[in-house]
Amino acid sequence: MWPITNDFIRPSCANLFVYGTLCLEPLRWRLIGRKVKGIAARLDGFQLRRVNGADYPAACRKVGDGVDGMLLIGLRPQELDRLDRYEGAEYARTLCQVRVAGRLCRAWVYLWRDRYGRLKPFSASRRRRSCFPDPRYNQSSDRPP
Numbered sequence: 245m246w247p248i249t250n251d252f253i254r255p256s257c258a259n260l261f262v263y264g265t266l267c268l269e270p271l272r273w274r275l276i277g278r279k280v281k282g283i284a285a286r287l288d289g290f291q292l293r294r295v296n297g298a299d300y301p302a303a304c305r306k307v308g309d310g311v312d313g314m315l316l317i318g319l320r321p322q323e324l325d326r327l328d329r330y331e332g333a334e335y336a337r338t339l340c341q342v343r344v345a346g347r348l349c350r351a352w353v354y355l356w357r358d359r360y361g362r363l364k365p366f367s368a369s370r371r372r373r374s375c376f377p378d379p380r381y382n383q384s385s386d387r388p389p
Contacts, residue, residue, distance in 0.1 A: 258324060259351040261287055261342045263313035264301045266327065266354075272316075275330055276323040285315035286343045287353060293363035295334075295356075302335070302356035302363055315344055315351055324352065333357070 262282075265271055272280060291306035303311050319327075328337060335354040342351045356363065 257318040257320060259349065260316045260319055260324070260327070261285055261313055261340065261351045261353045262316060263287070263292065263303055263311050266316075266330075267314050275326050276319075280319060280323075281317045282314040283317065283344060285313055285351070287311040287313065287340060288343060290355075293356070293365065296362045296364055303353065304356050304363065315342055315349075327354075 260266075267282075269279070269282075287303065288310045289305060289307055290303045290311045291309040292301045292311055293304055295302050324337070331337070331354045334357055336357050337352050338355045339350055340353045340355075341348045342353070
């Protein structure tokens, strides 16, 4: 088992690794009502798949692969509850190890509950188009468009 560093973990707050629609700052603002610090991170041992009939990704286990995303730092319990409702029953919030600047730390990740049910392959170029369809969401700002 890899060593876990707790550099980013505070007792009353939690970290969340995001890789899809929750990478969109305007969406996070609408869901939790504040700007949350995010840093580049990677979830090793997982891959992105596309949810059939939807325009968003799901992460599921795959040895030798990895998912690039963002680590959101310092989320409050009530904010995680709101994000749980947003993600719905298809995803399970699971504690995993993510890589940040070459070091490992623990973070929550929303993983697809049914390993491959409703999922199909999802290329990196398609991911950009599917997860970020509106160019307004590629802007970085404190307020939603």
